[in-house]
Amino acid sequence: MPAPSATLRALTASAVMLLTVTGCQALDDAGRAMGRTDIVNDLAARMDRALELTYSAEYQLGGGQTALIAQDPARSAYEWPGGKLTVTAEATARCDTEGKRTVCTLHAPPAADSNPSTVVYAAAEREGLVTPPMVMGLLTAAGLDPGAVITQSGTTVAGLLATCVEVQQAVENFSACVTGEGALGSFTGRVDGEPVELALSRFQEQVDGATFELPQGAGIVDRRRAGS
Template sequence: MPAASTTLRMLAVSVIASLTVTGCQALDDAGRAIGRSDLVNDLAARLDRALELTYSADYQLPGGQTASIAQAQQPARSAYTYPGGRLTVTDEATTRCETTGARTTCTLEAPPAPNSKPSVAVFTEAKRRGLVTPPVVVGMLTEAALDPDAVITQSDTTVAGRHATCVDVRQAAGNFTACVTTEGALGSFTGQVDGKPVELALSRYRETVDQTAFDLPPGAGVVDRRTADS
């Protein structure tokens, strides 16, 4: 996905240029402090690599609920499954599925423009249901990097057997902690999202994807709005 990668690099360069003079925050017990430019550089590089990966990630949510992310290439496509629904993004459609009782209804909308990534708004429902997607975390971290009063500290951990780098953000807009694996997958997240507490942790990571992850759920009702969107 060349255009997405270029966009991320441009974002990183833009933020780094505006934050060069800010330096690093003071050390505290949460870990070593990092420069905001370092944060954006690391995040952009990991996400850049992750865009080119095929992987499946399962997550544990509060109350015993689960969620998952599946991503594959050639063609690029992704699926985000969360309690009560699923979002699938392919070059054919952006599909939102909602399950109420025993009935599932899927709405097909226009896909992202060629060679581009879906907007953060696409992930609103997943976020509301407790699955904070990587694009949402990228936005939150970038906003924190732009906040001159934010204290951002870094630490390392292991999540589901994978090494991960964690950033702990303390700011007026809301505190949160996010961990990203070496591969670029979201390892864990704890914090406030749109005023709502959210918590998730990676429970399993695989470098393969079940191809049925991108199919419509069996028996789902389908509403096709792609013509109306074009």
């Protein structure tokens, strides 16, 4: 299994040193009580491992809309109402739908040694979307806030066991759950000042290959040769 990224290791270290957690202790797979440091390490390790897994996760958004995160070792996709991002060996594609017309802009694929999921998440965050790395960043930032109160609990999301945290801060409050598989189970908070809510509704350890294809009938703008 690949080693955790330098950024994730740094985030985890900061959270371990500074995070204040309240609430009931969690149990590890052997049934042992987990302390505060163990909980932070476990959440970070789950999400880091999940970047290498094959899975498809469907989410229910506020207002009844849906989103999808899908990945396998070589490809990744993030779909949301009106848009889609895909990263494959052929291209990095951004598709936007206005009315009945969908246009996809193709850019050069990422470097061969890049993780497709990491590339998709970075692009998704620029669109104001919630991603697992973003949630970990919010958690770490809360850990750096001496006034933050973080409560840990356990639950099930879409039939999967999950660890949840509720963060109360002077500036911003949020809650999030992470499944045992490392998928983002739920998030309620704000992104770029806008309220965001999502909850995992379906999780599969497989992906339909069509998920990584461009929408049928979409207009194509190919900028791969331009290198932009």
